[in-house]
Structure formats: structure tokens, C-alpha cells
Amino acid sequence: MWINPDEVINRYLDYAILASTESSASIGDLQFDITIDSTFVGGLRLWLPVGFTLLNVDGSETEDPTYNIWTDATNDYSYITAGTRNDYDSVCPGCIRITIGFPGVQPDDDPDWYAGTTWDPGTYHVRIFHVKAPMEAGVYQFKFAMGEYSPEIFDPSDWPIMIVKSELNPAYITGSIALCAEEHAPEPRESCTLLDTARYGKVWVEGTTPEGRSVSARYYFSPADVPSEGFPDSLMYNFIIFGVAPGTYDVKAKAGGFPESTGERLTVTIGQSLHIKPFYLVYGPTLDVTVWSKLA
Helix, strand or coil: CCCCHHHHHHHHHHHCEECCCCCCCCEEEEEEEEEECCCEEEEEEEEECCCCEEECCCCCECCCHHHHEEECCCCCHHHEEEEECCCCCCCCCCCEEEEECCCCCCCCCCHHHHCCEEECCEEEEEEEEEEECCCCEEEEECCEEEECCCCEECCHHHCCEEEEECCCCCEEEEEEEEEECCCCCCCCCCCCCCECCCCCEEEEEEEECCCCCEEEEEEEECHHHCCCCCCCHHHCEEEEEEEECCEEEEEEEEECCEEEEEEEEEEECCCCEEECCCEEEECCCCCCCCCCCCCC
């Protein structure tokens, strides 16, 4: 997405889904098509980002999301498992993880279990029923992995993405973020002499529409969002916040070691393409602690 943002704008916006609201849930089905060119032994895993919720037919949140899943890769539900990961999961905290191809019960004496299922060449489909869309607009990435236990996660540039929008004809906001690595840098900043380009963080907008509806949209940035060439842009993280409804917003951002900060206030109109000035974050407070051991 960060390699060719124009493709995202021109291709994926046509397939964007509406965000849920407090008074109206946006519910539908998701389908993933997986094409395999040669015989493959193993399984696949798919993570639904935080914000997506799986529902029962009556609209209540399901306790066992396994039965919201259908696939033509197997008709045996003992080879399909799904559940929400805890907040300490190392891959996708709080996400719903779907696994297909491995038995749900791990035997102690069957090493073949870890190899997984044999998949013949062809196209397989995974459909997820009764999915409630997030309330926050923006780009959502679906982590994906295939292989023997434990499957290897694909490169982030190959993850499927989906845009959630808060308006039928939404705007989008572009800009850049600089992480000032100088200690005791004053805030607000308009320049930095030492920048950190190896952090992960979030930039988002919070505001209200002309009708008084609370809305928000976000983008998670990473070192991959730092351009490989050009100065000083090469030291900043580029971001694109999609799906923004018309309204008045505050821009906010944070990153690891850089506490939340509020930037400029802006007004967005329907279908607008808005580029904002660079946003500078500064280091948060540091605490040095010396621990003495009585056993020493």
C-alpha cells in the first residue's frame, strides 16, 4: 500500500465498506480467494483486525466464531478453528484468528498433525458470515500465513486490505510524521535535527460531522512508510487516512516511546483530498532505575 498509494485510491475505494455507527451496524460477509499453483502441505491462518466482530443470526456477538466460517478447502469442521487472541498475542493482539487445515485437537503421538492437510493446485474460498464492520474508518490489513505448523506469515506488502469509510463519498487525508529523537525537545516542533525511523505508531482524526455525529479514522504507520529516497522526506513516515466523513477534526498521533500529541484542527469536505502539514512527535519522559540485589 505504501509502495503504490495511487493504486489503493483508484482500486480499493470502489470496494470500501461503510463503517458501523452507534445506531446502525454495517453487516455483511467477507470472502477470501486463495489460489495455489502447486501441491501444498500445511494449513492457512487469517487474522481479522481488531474492530471486526462476528455475529449470530440474531445480531448478538457469537461466542464460537468457528461456525461463522465456510470453506471449500474442507467439509470437516474439526479442521477449522477460530477465536479471539488475547492482548499478549505476539502476532495480532485482540484479533480473531481463523485456522484451516489443522485438526482442532493436537494429538501427543501423531507427528503428521503438524504437517497439516494436503492442498491440490486450484482456487480455494474462505467465506466469513455475519461480519460487523468497525466503527472507525481507515485501512484495515488482514494478516495471512500458510505453511506447516506454525505457518509462515506473508510479507506485509502482500496482506489483503480493506477500506472502511464513514461516508458514501468520503475524503482522505495525507501527511507525514517526524519522530524527534532529541532528548528534551520542546513541543510543538517545526523541525528536528535527529529523527527516529524505526518505530511503529498510529495517526488518527477525531471529530464530528455537520449533523453532530462523532466520527474517527486512523492509520497505523511503520518503518515501511518511510520513503527510501529523498530528503528530508526520507526521515518521515508518510500516512494516508481513508474513509473520512465531512466534518471538523483534531489530528492526533503517537508511537512507541512518543506519547500522544494533538496537532492541527481541520475541516474536511465531502470527497476532498486534503494534505496537511508535517506532524512532529517528541520523546516522552524517561525513568532510570537502579536495582540492587541483596544476594550480590
